Amino acid sequence: MISVLLADDHPFMRAGVEAVLRGSRYDIVETVSDGEAALEAVARRDPDICIFDIRMPKLDGVGVLEAMRSRGDERPVVILTAELTDRALYTAVKAGVNGIVLKNGAEDSLIECLDEVVSGGRAIPAELLTRALDLAMSGGTREPLAVLAPRERQIAELVAQGLRNRDIAERLGMTEGTVKVYLHGIYQKMDVENRTSLALIAREASKVS
Template sequence: MSEDALRLMLIDDHAIVREGLRAVLEDDNGFVVVAEAGCGNDALRQFAAATPDVVLIDLVMPGLSAAETIRLLKRIDPRCNFIVFTSFAEGEMLRETVQAGAIGYLLKDASRDDLVSAVRAVALGQPWLHESTQRLLVDLLRKPLPSDPFAALTPRELSVLELIGEGLSNRRIAQRLNLTEGTVKGYVSTVLEKLDVADRTQAALYFTRQAARD
């Protein structure tokens, strides 16, 4: 492995997709895949030790969402850049991943040359958008964010917030929602950020006040 090789991490819940990406990318001497993960929680466990320059992440995965995974990994290493690699262009999910820190967006039917070019561009901090998503992204970013913070939460995040409001710990929430404790921790971090509150106590108070108004 060349010391100058770009270090890549692949996050996709389909092993065959990761195998295909590795085969294409490592065929170019300038790339080396240093880690693979099937979900966001697995990626969180490997990320710090792998020190990738670029992460290619699937848009739709079990557990942590792509946006949540990107946001948490960015906290570990803000210098790392992210490409969302997906089979379809979905509006709101696209905006969430861009706001979380992704600067590349590539569809899975992209050519080998486009894939290699996207990785190289994103490694330099340059945005790379599949042509079919460029207008969609511009239209989305022109729209104001919802004034009601609850409207910015996904159904799963709302469920977590409701259980925070009941005073449950992460372990109890995980048991209630049949999730891992690590996944719940990721959801809690996202909820606090979206509500712009400092801790779960403030989040619980916020939920209680809003529920009373409704």
Template structure:
């Protein structure tokens, strides 16, 4: 694979400064060679997936990242976009697209196929819609978070500047929106755990 990429880049403005395999310490390589772009080959049989991208993003000041993929499943695509990948090159794009992508990324721009961007957007929208708390208004969400912290209606009213009766009215509306009946169910939703219902 390195030979193939070297052939594509031969005679261009790009050069390979280092190639590392799965499990090699990527942060040490970055510190020693300071590359402008990291080419992450997810097509290799021993690929560690997006782990290097996530590791780079958590390290702070890191180079741009371009992914080489055969195909890309929904979870991987959404995670890649969420972790601010700069470029994606699919196998069907061919060798020429790799060079175009590297040049685009080197200019500080993103190079992700439109169909993948649209797919990622649809996945993100679908994910937000799947979260029932997204249907709550700002004040309702504040009350739900107070309930999740264990606050009673009087305490919530004091913290948010409203009467205890108003809190009860809000809670009734929240329960109806979310299709629940108890404070415990609401707290579970806020903490990311769906309420367990008896069959």
């Protein structure tokens, strides 16, 4: 059996991965729910392969990968994610991630990914490899608002101008609640935690555009 460490803060996702691997040659020796616990478990259980969720408390999946590589730990690591920001993708590939599995469809692709990784290959979807190559050629960065849809970009730019949600709603002819929904999606796409961070990024983008 091939021992696996699974780190994901969502019990539903952990149960799903366990169900997919049940009856296969992959044996989950431990599951943890945050990045720091993942690092401790790697040292304690010495698994053959690690599966990390991209978003976890204390330390995200890419952060755990970087910490392992900085210690000289080159064991296979697979990142499990719903979506990847440019920064996370570039950092993961640069740190030598062995596989990336998108949660949408993971039940069909996870074991195939693990098989490829265990055999010494790299299992990263072609579209993500292309995107990572583009990022590498641009030094790991691209226009920061490029991930946003036109309406999202418009809202981000208004936030950068210091407008409140009520003002943005009036300017764009929508409700304040709709603006809040848009902002939640923007925060996720931009991988930021709050309005201030978004405003700073959008202001910098306006300087170079």
